[in-house]
Amino acid sequence: MNNIPFFKKSDLLIIGIFLLIALVIFLPTLSDSEKTLTAVITAYGETLTEISLTDSTQEEIKINGTVIKINGKTVFFAESNCPDKVCVKTGNLDSQGDSSACVPNRVSVYIKGEKTEDDIDIMAY
């Protein structure tokens, strides 16, 4: 009687199958998320370029009458030929979720990055 093992092979198999199912369910959630902030520049709703923002990033992008500058981790519309200049007045974008658009020229910039629970999903104004 005492020689009967607590788990038989079939029991271990069942437990193994459930552990495998658990692993399959959780595996996708462990995939790498973005670690750095990225400036996404779009024109007419289509993404033109994505630029990783680091302390040394220096870029100037000219699109549809606008000039977008990236200075380190800060992005801004430096110039625009639009009448109201709302995009230029918007100023610096430097945090995830920040965005600015030149509606007349159909150009926009937004910053995406690592998502954590405390991060802001979207800005309202």
Added chain:
Amino acid sequence: MFQQKNTQKLTIVLTAVIVVILAAVVVFFVSDSMQKPSEHLGYAMGSEITVIFYGNDKKDIADEIFDSIANLDTKLISRKSAASEIYSLNENGTAELSEETLGYIKKALEICEYSDGALDITIGSLSSLWDFDSAKNKIPEEHEIAEILSFSGYEKISIDAYTVTLGENQIVDLGALGKGIACDTAKTILDNNNIRSALIKVGGTVMTYSDTEYKEWNIGIRAPDATDLSAFLKISLKGSKFISTSGNYEKFFTADEKIYHHILDPETGYPAENNLKSVTVISENGLVSDALSTACFVLGIEKSAELLEKYNSQAIFVDKQNNVYIPDDMISSCTILNDSYRISSYE
């Protein structure tokens, strides 16, 4: 002894099964927020439109949303598009409207009434007189304002079946509600396509969308004084909600050292004066949240309470001294992110 061991084994296996099922349920509810969002941008209604999906990308649905909002604007509610029903109504003083446009007018008129005229969709001529969209920055003459006010008044609109007739010289302007209505349009499309979670932004009006009440969203509210786009407040909301903000910083000009902003008081014909910088309204409907943010800005904090209760909505007011008035039951879900603002509660 043997039977006891079998019972123990059964307990362990059953526990494992329950744990796996629970884990699967938890993952089902939170997995969307763990996946990379896919963002789509479009333009309509003179605004940028953002559609963000979580989980699988759905570009075709984003395109459907952009097209529907463009149609809503140019064919139904724009006062500038010559092809729209509202344009026709304003041109002719009367028009037979579609069921959809009539529904917007009726709902807007209801809010005009419950807000005691703080929202008035017949002040189109007054908005044109001030013309904050242009750069002329001119204060209208008193007699010009008085003359226009003599014609305005939502109560002069009459409705007979689908035919709407305006009062003499009236111009209807649904501009204060347009972006909210656009979010409602987007919601219908998301509903029809069984989307699990998404974010929509039309101009500055935001809709959170989720098929469960458990999904939590963090909404940043832009600081009224900020020269950049930083948020002064983070609001955590669950499920599907509409968030609209009206502020005196959106369109304004300065003359004689005084700021003239675009939120006009339909009673005086001048920009609303009540020591407020901004009002953010959270509702279950986009038209309502947009309409109430304008109405509450005109009404001020105390007079807004009844209106907000009527529409089961909540509002956050920011005054010119940077006091942020948050309803008691929302304080725990709000976080001030900028030291120059202070929370004050109100009933």
